[in-house]
Structure formats: structure tokens, C-alpha cells
Amino acid sequence: MTLTELKQFMDIHKKEIDERMPSYIERMEGPGTLKEAMVYSVQAGGKRVRPLLMLAAVSAFRPVEEQDYQAACSVEMVHTYSLIHDDLPAMDDDDYRRGMLTNHKVYGEAFAVLSGDGLLSKAFEMISTLTHVGDDRKIRMVMELARSSGLEGMTGGQAADLEGENQTLALHELEYIHDHKTGALLTYAITAGAVLGGAPEEDIKNLKLFARELGLVFQIRDDILDIEGDESEMGKAPGSDEGSNKSTYPSLLSMEGAKEKLVFHAEKAKSFLPGSSSYTSLLNDFVDYVAERIH
DSSP states (O other): OOHHHHHHHHHHHHHHHHHHHHHHHHHHHHHHHHHHHHHHHHHHOOOOOOHHHHHHHHHHTTOEEETTTHHHHHHHHHHHHHHHTTTTTTTOOOOOEEEEHHHHHOOOOHHHHHHHHHHHHHHHHHHTTTOOOHHHHHHHHHHHHHHHTTTTTHHHHHHHHHHHHOOEEEEEEHHHHHHTTTEEEEEEHHHHHHHHHHHHHHHHHHHHHHHHHHHHHHHHHHHHHHOOOOHHSSSSSSHHHTTTTHHHHHHHHHHHHHHHHHHHHHHHHHHHHSTHHHOHHHHHHHHHHHOOOOO
């Protein structure tokens, strides 16, 4: 597969995800303003990397099926919830996300908090109501999502990130933050895709190792783009991490060192793919896409 074929895969499935995401919320019963606020954020765009990685992992073992989109949309809802809460004044205090006003700037802080809560809860419902896989796999996905989004995953990573502001972190401390804040949900997406696809346990183990490295690639590239990125492509002004006095890979290693670290983790990620039935050029090319993305 080439990056062109990867782009075709992404375009086809991203279109499905973008069209389906709002409908899951719009069919719910409840206060109209809250539903509107939830839809506002899920329609705010984005690369949909996590649901696409889930579908790529599924496709390593079998063709993508209709209900796989429901599972894929659920992980994007968790990601969107985390962004809504990250943008709040009590956290990163951002006014724009993907070139649009953040949720709390449009609907107020209270509804932004509730929007995130609603999306997180909906994600677990969407997994538990899948009908194309057995209960054992659904229970495993629920457990993996709870762990990856909670204290031992994304939420814990966000807490460590807040505590690390205004101080120079050691590299292992920075990697802990990124392993949890960014990497945990990426790892869930890939692991859950393998579980959905009926992967053997050895392949799930290899894909977890692959995903951990890919998460670091994703975050290192983010740190580089925060300095070198184009505002029109990113939807926000470069330099936000520097303005928040956060440690980053370029600040600890220099820009050249950060780029070397990116290549190291990209190659390490790929090393977990050969020799496994989960190896596909699609996942291999995903590494290149994440490492070379411009926003």
C-alpha cells in the first residue's frame, strides 16, 4: 500500500465517521441545548486519527463491518470529551479549537463540562450495545476504555501535565505524560480494533507495543508543529505550549533532537508489525502519516 492508498482509506472512512457522529447524539432524548453543544464539538472537524486507527486494526483481521463504525465513533466521542474539558479555563484555557470557538466560549463553562460528560457516557453505551461481537469482547473493550480514559490513562496524564507546568521535566517524566494523556487512547483504539477484528492474543500484545510507540510519535510531532506549524493548517496559533510554560521534546532535546527522537519511535513502532498476522502496510503507512502530518 502507498500513502495515496492510505489517503483513500482515510477519506472513505472519515466521511462515514463524520456523517454518523452527530446522528448518535441527535437520536438521544434530553435538553436541546446540551445536545446542541455536544453536536457542536463532534462536528468541529479533526483528523479522526483514533477511529481511523481502530478501523485499520479491524481491517488487519477482517473486512470492516457496519457496526464497526459505531465502535469507532465511540472512541472519537471520548477524545472530543477530553478536548472540551482541556480547553476549559481551569485547564488549558483555550479560546479556539480547530479554528472554531471552543465549546465553553459558545455555550458557557457549565454546558461545556456537561457536554464532555455526556459524550463520555454515550461512548460506553455505544460499545455495550454492539450486536456483531460477543459479550466477552464487549466487556474487554469497556474495561480497556475505562482504564485508558481514567486515572491510569488519559485523565492521569492530564493531571501530570498540569502539575508539570512552569517547571523543567526530565525526559522520562515528559514521556509519562504523553504515554498517558495522548498514548493511552491511541492504544485503546488500536487494541479495541484488534479485539473487534478477532485478533489472536499475541497480535493484540504486539499491537499494544506498536500503539505505545505511535502515541509518542504523535506527540513529538505535535510538539514540533507547535513551533514550526502553520496557523492556517493547525487552526490555532503556534507557540501555545511555550506560552503555557510546558516542557516539550524540542525544549528538552532541541529541535534537531526532537526530530531524531521522532524517527527513532517511528521505526520502533514499525518493528512490532512484521512477523505478526496483524502486519499490514496500512498500519505501517499510518506511522509515516502521523510522523509527517502538517497539522
